[in-house]
Amino acid sequence: MIGAGHAGGRAAEAMRALGFAGRILLIGDEPHLPYERPPLSKELLQGKAETFRPMRDAAFWAENEIECRLGCRAAAIDPAARTVTLADGTRERYDKLLLATGAAVRRLAVPGADLGNVFYLRTLDDSRAIDARLEPGRKVVVIGGGFIGLETAASARLRGCAVTVVELADRLMARCVLPEISKTFLDLHRAQGVDIRLDTGVERLEGDGAVARVVTSGGERLAADLVVIGVGIVPDTALAESAGIAVANGIVTDEYCRTSVPGIFAAGDVTSHFNPLYGRHIRLESWQNAQNQAIAAARVMCGEETPYAEAPWMWSDQFDAKLEVAGMPERWDDVVFRGDPAGGAYMIFQLEAGKLVGILSVNQPRDMRFARRLLQTGKPADPAALADSGASMRDIAR
Ligand SMILES: Cc1cc2nc3c(=O)[nH]c(=O)nc-3n(C[C@H](O)[C@H](O)[C@H](O)COP(=O)(O)OP(=O)(O)OC[C@H]3O[C@@H](n4cnc5c(N)ncnc54)[C@H](O)[C@@H]3O)c2cc1C
Structure with a gap:
């Protein structure tokens, strides 16, 4: 496995659980054992570092004879010779x-x-470096009003920092949620004392060695002791590309996690995978995809031909609000509300031709679990029942 993050670690673990008895080598350029990233912008930045655990402790990897070569980058793949060359010059052979x-x-x-x-903010080291600087009264400017930026803003605010968020778009999380949800989270952050500037770009950062201010596109100078930038991610495809593996907004895989090169598979944020539920390739940046696509890849690598076909789901925790987003609709012809946005707990269903294609949920985790089942099965959904908060979501999803 190249990449000892969430997907790499989970796939290695799953291969052993499935009974694979050969050698497993996990190559990761971070110095840490595999870990999951969601706590990095939440618990860790809220001063709860003691709650952090890697995915599995060192004894687990040793007992399962999974070799972890950490702090070491894979530099090149030779698909013809089936070898990987590491940055330290060593070469490893692979079958898969x-x-x-x-x-x-x-x-x-x-x-x-x-x-x-x-x-x-991407790695454990990034999170620890930010955490060490979050002290009450510090001025924190967050650039980017997406999931990572807003989670960071909420955590910093909970630590007593003076937080400003600068967002280029005219609403928060515009790429992933409907305007009503953006509004709910704008109101929430503002009520908690976060200063949110929409429609605002960043011209430059100024300071003498360390940052002292952010100059916005409007010419405003925002004082800053600390700046956290969260303006998205790009799939890490360079290694694959140089090995001649097909890449198009991620490493292209089929529903069996197979790349264009025999014997080479891919999973997690780096993939643009064919999802049979949608009949197209999609790229996800979520815990669920890292977890379950890795397990699916492990199955296929162990010889089980089961496709990976899941409706996407992700969550974000900001202050006391849990946002969940499921599905990946390109279009919809009906929007149904369940619950009242003003009450702080509600869901929005997106339907197309009578079928559920997308769900947004604020503080409704139980109903969301059932609604996701309905989304996954693709069965027709009755808009009137969905809108009726008194009707059991469990029954609707049956
Ligand atoms: C701060 C933060 C909070 C998040 N919160 C949520 C959340 O609340 N809900 C949610 O659904 N998702 C969340 N996510 C997204 C989720 O964590 C990611 O989708 C997931 O980590 C992807 O896993 P991955 O294994 O594909 O990639 P990664 O976890 O990025 O792991 C890839 C690893 O490969 C290493 N690597 C890359 N190239 C090489 C090489 N050539 N040689 C060796 N190693 C290499 C990288 O350094 C990295 O360690 C969050 C992400 C972050 C950053």
């Missing part, structure tokens, strides 16, 4: 190779972005 290289943060191309105390 999984690419789980994930994604890298998108860099903000403005002057001053390389000043001190300017951070991105």
